[in-house]
Amino acid sequence: MAVTMAQAINQALKDAMSADDRVLMFGEDVGRLGGVFRVTDGLQEMFGEERCFDTPLAESGIIGTAIGLAMYGYRPIAEMQFDGFTYPAFEQIVSHLAKMPNRSRGTVKLPVTVRIPFGGGIGAVEHHSESPEAYWAHTAGLKVFTPGTPEDGYSMMRESIESDDPVIFLEPKRRYWMKSDQQLPVTTQPAREAVVRREGTDVSVFCYGPMVRTALEAADAAADEGWSLEIVDLRSLAPLDTASIVASVKRTGRAIVVHEAARNLGLGAEIAARIQEGAFYHLEAPVLRATGFDTPYPPAKLEEYWLPDVDRILDAVERSLAY
Amino acid sequence: MSEPATEPSAPTDRPDGAEEVDPLTFLPADEPVHLVDADGTYHEDPDHPLDLTDEQLRELYRLMVVTRKVDREAINLQRQGQLGVYASCMGQEAAQVGSAYALGTDDWIFPSYRELGAALVRDVDAAGLLHLYRGTWLSDHDPYKHNFALMAIPIGTQALHATGFAMGARFDGKPIVAMTYFGDGGTSEGDPHEAMTFAGVMKSPVIFFVQNNQYAISVPLAKQTAAPTLAHKAIGYGLPGRRCDGNDVLATYAVTKRAVERARAGHGPTFIEAMTYRMEAHTTSDDPSRYRTKEELDAAALTDPLARMRNYLTKRDLYDAELEAAIDEQAKATATYVRAGIYDAPHGDPMELFDHVYTDPRGHFEDQVEQLRAELEGAGDAEGQG
Ligand SMILES: Cc1ncc(C[n+]2csc(CCOP(=O)(O)OP(=O)(O)O)c2C)c(N)n1
Numbered sequence: 001m002a003v004t005m006a007q008a009i010n011q012a013l014k015d016a017m018s019a020d021d022r023v024l025m026f027g028e029d030v031g032r033l034g035g036v037f038r039v040t041d042g043l044q045e046m047f048g049e050e051r052c053f054d055t056p057l058a059e060s061g062i063i064g065t066a067i068g069l070a071m072y073g074y075r076p077i078a079e080m081q082f083d084g085f086t087y088p089a090f091e092q093i094v095s096h097l098a099k100m101p102n103r104s105r106g107t108v109k110l111p112v113t114v115r116i117p118f119g120g121g122i123g124a125v126e127h128h129s130e131s132p133e134a135y136w137a138h139t140a141g142l143k144v145f146t147p148g149t150p151e152d153g154y155s156m157m158r159e160s161i162e163s164d165d166p167v168i169f170l171e172p173k174r175r176y177w178m179k180s181d182q183q184l185p186v187t188t189q190p191a192r193e194a195v196v197r198r199e200g201t202d203v204s205v206f207c208y209g210p211m212v213r214t215a216l217e218a219a220d221a222a223a224d225e226g227w228s229l230e231i232v233d234l235r236s237l238a239p240l241d242t243a244s245i246v247a248s249v250k251r252t253g254r255a256i257v258v259h260e261a262a263r264n265l266g267l268g269a270e271i272a273a274r275i276q277e278g279a280f281y282h283l284e285a286p287v288l289r290a291t292g293f294d295t296p297y298p299p300a301k302l303e304e305y306w307l308p309d310v311d312r313i314l315d316a317v318e319r320s321l322a323y
Numbered sequence: 324m325s326e327p328a329t330e331p332s333a334p335t336d337r338p339d340g341a342e343e344v345d346p347l348t349f350l351p352a353d354e355p356v357h358l359v360d361a362d363g364t365y366h367e368d369p370d371h372p373l374d375l376t377d378e379q380l381r382e383l384y385r386l387m388v389v390t391r392k393v394d395r396e397a398i399n400l401q402r403q404g405q406l407g408v409y410a411s412c413m414g415q416e417a418a419q420v421g422s423a424y425a426l427g428t429d430d431w432i433f434p435s436y437r438e439l440g441a442a443l444v445r446d447v448d449a450a451g452l453l454h455l456y457r458g459t460w461l462s463d464h465d466p467y468k469h470n471f472a473l474m475a476i477p478i479g480t481q482a483l484h485a486t487g488f489a490m491g492a493r494f495d496g497k498p499i500v501a502m503t504y505f506g507d508g509g510t511s512e513g514d515p516h517e518a519m520t521f522a523g524v525m526k527s528p529v530i531f532f533v534q535n536n537q538y539a540i541s542v543p544l545a546k547q548t549a550a551p552t553l554a555h556k557a558i559g560y561g562l563p564g565r566r567c568d569g570n571d572v573l574a575t576y577a578v579t580k581r582a583v584e585r586a587r588a589g590h591g592p593t594f595i596e597a598m599t600y601r602m603e604a605h606t607t608s609d610d611p612s613r614y615r616t617k618e619e620l621d622a623a624a625l626t627d628p629l630a631r632m633r634n635y636l637t638k639r640d641l642y643d644a645e646l647e648a649a650i651d652e653q654a655k656a657t658a659t660y661v662r663a664g665i666y667d668a669p670h671g672d673p674m675e676l677f678d679h680v681y682t683d684p685r686g687h688f689e690d691q692v693e694q695l696r697a698e699l700e701g702a703g704d705a706e707g708q709g
Pocket residue numbers: 437476477478505506507508509510536538539540601605
């Protein structure tokens with residue numbers, strides 16, 4: 001029976017809450033409604049209102065109380081309803097969630113998972129399609145994970161909840177309905193390890209979250225042109241699996257980073273820097289980026305022009321191969 | 324209007340499950356609760372009976388004296404270049420000591436940066452706390468040892484941690500109360516309001532204790548709010564808002580005690596505004612002569628909380644030269660201990676920078692750990708050569 005990414009994450013939440021009664025799930029509309037994307041569907045019925053509950057509509061409050069609950073000894077999972085609405089919680093995430101374990105010299109642990117549906121491509125109204133991952137990846141003290149497959153949706157969510165470090169868990173919302181035949185539960189590689197989704201010899205394509213599928217489609221199309229793409233799913237954006245990134249570039253000599261987020265100071269910049277440090281003499285071409293533009297996220301009817309797609313990736317491949 | 328004899332907690336038959344109470348009982352009384360005059364005269368208040376033994380009354384005074392002494396020592400240490408900066412609590416000793424004293428040992432405190440007095444009530448090692456101000460480390464105390472969280476500098480943010488902690492206590496069925504301190508300026512930040520919203524809805528056993536010391540750095544209360552009093556804000560969240568004379572340690576104790584009992588009985592949070600005055604500069608970096616007059620300061624000095632409690636104890640025949648000497652000696656000993664812990668205290672091993680960022684640091688900064696190690700060795704070699 002096929003399972004979608006949303007169902008896989010839902011199952012991970014259920015299994016984690018069954019396994020450990022210190023795990024709590026809360027946020028806006030996650031209780032009775034089961035979340036606007038139904039990712040928390042059924043949790044309140046299964047675990048009661050004290051373990052899966054609706055909070056008042058206040059994101060800083062959700063993260064700030066998650067910190068207090070974690071200090072008490074719970075393992076909170078907090079949902080931010082949409083990427084664009086994480087900003088009210090920015091201070092609690094950056095100044096406290098990320099820093100408190102360090103400030104306390106390790107005496108305080110904050111095993112908090114922050115679930116954020118992120119990214120565009122679903123024709124949403126403004127503020128519902130943002131890619132804020134660079135803010136979190138830039139912040140020491142946070143781990144930032146994003147699954148590109150339903151299997152990883154399950155396994156990486158379990159890993160996040162079990163982590164004693166705070167994890168920002170970015171759920172690629174346009175892939176919520178992506179299906180797999182995998183039986184759950186499933187344990188994939190640890191999140192900190194990047195995974196080669198498709199081996200190739202000409203160009204390495206580094207991608208994550210919603211762009212994994214797009215990159216795989218690009219690899220199919222590239223094959224028709226006679227180009228062999230290696231698709232590397234990063235999975236964890238903090239930490240980054242530098243060794244796997246560098247190893248892939250050493251095999252192919254060319255690298256492209258793909259992300260929905262705007263280009264300026266996006267993950268692509270960091271990955272390009274690491275490739276140049278780690279594989280300088282193997283590079284046949286500059287590291288190129290296929291990303292969103294350095295503009296605010298566009299209105300729904302224009303998002304197809306803004307988001308990186310197969311064509312934008314292939315264009316980058318062509319430019320890389322031209323060197 | 325006067326406060327009801329017992330805090331409202333009527334059971335509900337409202338369809339949404341919310342409490343049916345007369346909302347007007349959430350409003351603060353016209354006058355702050357005040358039990359002791361400046362000359363030590365005590366006024367009985369049936370709503371705030373005193374349950375303190377003579378020994379405890381003396382202890383409250385002792386804690387205030389020790390606080391003031393250590394506070395002064397910290398200012399001196401800053402003047403001598405031993406602390407980078409320090410935020411004094413002089414003038415606020417009664418607000419902090421009385422409120423913290425009303426908590427039980429299992430209860431938690433979520434402080435701001437100014438809560439030396441509350442820390443001393445919990446027996447937190449003051450030298451450890453002051454490392455934050457020396458810059459040797461960001462804190463050097465284990466919050467779980469004294470149920471005293473890290474001092475929060477981003478204004479008002481700790482109110483949410485206290486609320487979350489109190490939610491946890493309630494889920495866990497433990498009679499633990501969390502109290503958070505913030506300032507009058509803090510009541511303008513968003514987080515305390517979100518905290519009160521959560522606490523009201525979740526009936527969390529949390530106390531929001533506001534020290535209204537009249538200033539947020541240089542900005543006076545009048546520019547912070549148009550509300551009649553800060554305590555009036557509470558009704559908007561379904562919380563009782565209470566006010567007390569913050570320089571009257573028996574009043575701050577009694578009002579907090581009542582809030583603690585309410586919280587412990589499962590009736591939820593309380594907001595307390597303690598009227599006090601910040602006698603010192605905002606921090607040692609501040610120059611208050613730019614925004615307040617000497618006359619104002621002189622007038623505030625007349626309301627000094629230590630003198631008031633001493634007058635009260637004297638009137639009750641609980642204070643004599645022997646006690647004075649014993650308390651002074653203890654204050655001096657604590658100040659000396661703090662000085663010894665801070666003076667020329669070396670910073671820790673720079674390699675510790677990487678130790679507590681993650682419980683699982685794999686993949687985050689191995690190369691940077693090596694880089695710093697090499698830089699330190701290089702520096703060591705250079706020193707060796709020189
Ligand atoms: C979010 C935030 N904004 C600004 C500051 C800078 N700042 C430090 S203390 C302070 C005034 C705080 O006043 P109040 O809340 O009344 O507390 P008090 O210092 O009087 O105890 C300000 C503006 C800060 N620490 N945090």
